[in-house]
Amino acid sequence: MIDLYEAFYTEIKNDPTLAGLLLYNGVYYIFDQTLPNDVLPLATDYAIAYGQVSIKKISYLDVEMPLFQFNCIAKTGKKARELKEELKRVLERFKGSLGNKMDVKFVNSLNEIDLPDKDTKLYISSIEYRVKLFGNNV
Amino acid sequence: MSFKFINNTPKFLKDLESGVTKGLLIGSELLSTNIDGFTPVRTGFLQSKNEPTEKVTQSGGSFSTAVTNNTEYGPEQEYGTIHQPPKAMFRKGGDKSFEPVGKIIKANLPK
Numbered sequence A: 001m002i003d004l005y006e007a008f009y010t011e012i013k014n015d016p017t018l019a020g021l022l023l024y025n026g027v028y029y030i031f032d033q034t035l036p037n038d039v040l041p042l043a044t045d046y047a048i049a050y051g052q053v054s055i056k057k058i059s060y061l062d063v064e065m066p067l068f069q070f071n072c073i074a075k076t077g078k079k080a081r082e083l084k085e086e087l088k089r090v091l092e093r094f095k096g097s098l099g100n101k102m103d104v105k106f107v108n109s110l111n112e113i114d115l116p117d118k119d120t121k122l123y124i125s126s127i128e129y130r131v132k133l134f135g136n137n138v
Numbered sequence B: 001m002s003f004k005f006i007n008n009t010p011k012f013l014k015d016l017e018s019g020v021t022k023g024l025l026i027g028s029e030l031l032s033t034n035i036d037g038f039t040p041v042r043t044g045f046l047q048s049k050n051e052p053t054e055k056v057t058q059s060g061g062s063f064s065t066a067v068t069n070n071t072e073y074g075p076e077q078e079y080g081t082i083h084q085p086p087k088a089m090f091r092k093g094g095d096k097s098f099e100p101v102g103k104i105i106k107a108n109l110p111k
Helices: A004-014 A016-022 A077-091 B009-038 B074-079 B089-107
Strands: A030-032 A046-058 A063-074 A094-098 A102-116 A123-133 B057-059 B062-064
Touching: A004 A016, A004 A030, A004 A046, A004 A063, A004 A077, A004 A094, A004 A102, A016 A046, A016 A077, A046 A077, A046 B089, A063 A077, A077 A102, A077 A123, A102 B074, B009 B062, B009 B089, B074 B089
Parallel strands: A030 A046
Antiparallel strands: A046 A063, A063 A123, A094 A102, A102 A123, B057 B062
8 A cells, every 4th residue: 555645745745836835955844743853943944744643434334534634834823824725725625646646535624723833933834634545545 | 273293203303302412422421531542641630631521512403512621731732743743632532433422322312
């Protein structure tokens, strides 16, 4: 099974606008779960940390629906929200081949929350995406 | 003029309401237990604050109940920070409870 993490990573990287925001010194600032310590303090304006936080299973339908949380991180609240809007443009109601790697039935957003980070003075604008996979990917 | 029901619709609706209410109350206890299972424990304070509401709210045709946590650092545990991944105890607990709570509510509906 192709990793859903990898599919999201490629989908984000393949969008020219998001790639422009997240590429710095040849590195895409797209990370697993949290920002690694070696990128702090943040040299660039934008970063994304994302990961699977939960999974809903419906046994009688033989369906699993992973829940991913994307933290859009920036130096100001406005930039964090702008990054989230760009991410929504790419992922909202997505259907088809995610990152040209994995067929998904749908990707739908759920909750959004803005949380300033006290320690680093960075701003996090979070959004959740529920993914429904086709049967052969479950 | 009086109207007489020739079937048991009023009784059925009353039983339906009481069944949904009972199912939701039992379901919220289960949800709370499942959330507790995913809540990080150091002193136990955060876990002790996962509290099911003890009543069912009705709004139009929908019934709801909830599990709440009013600690100041609850959202940071749930959604994570720059340094810490999200613990997502409410979302994990919710997803784990989705199917069993549905069964509990169904079991309490009038036959």
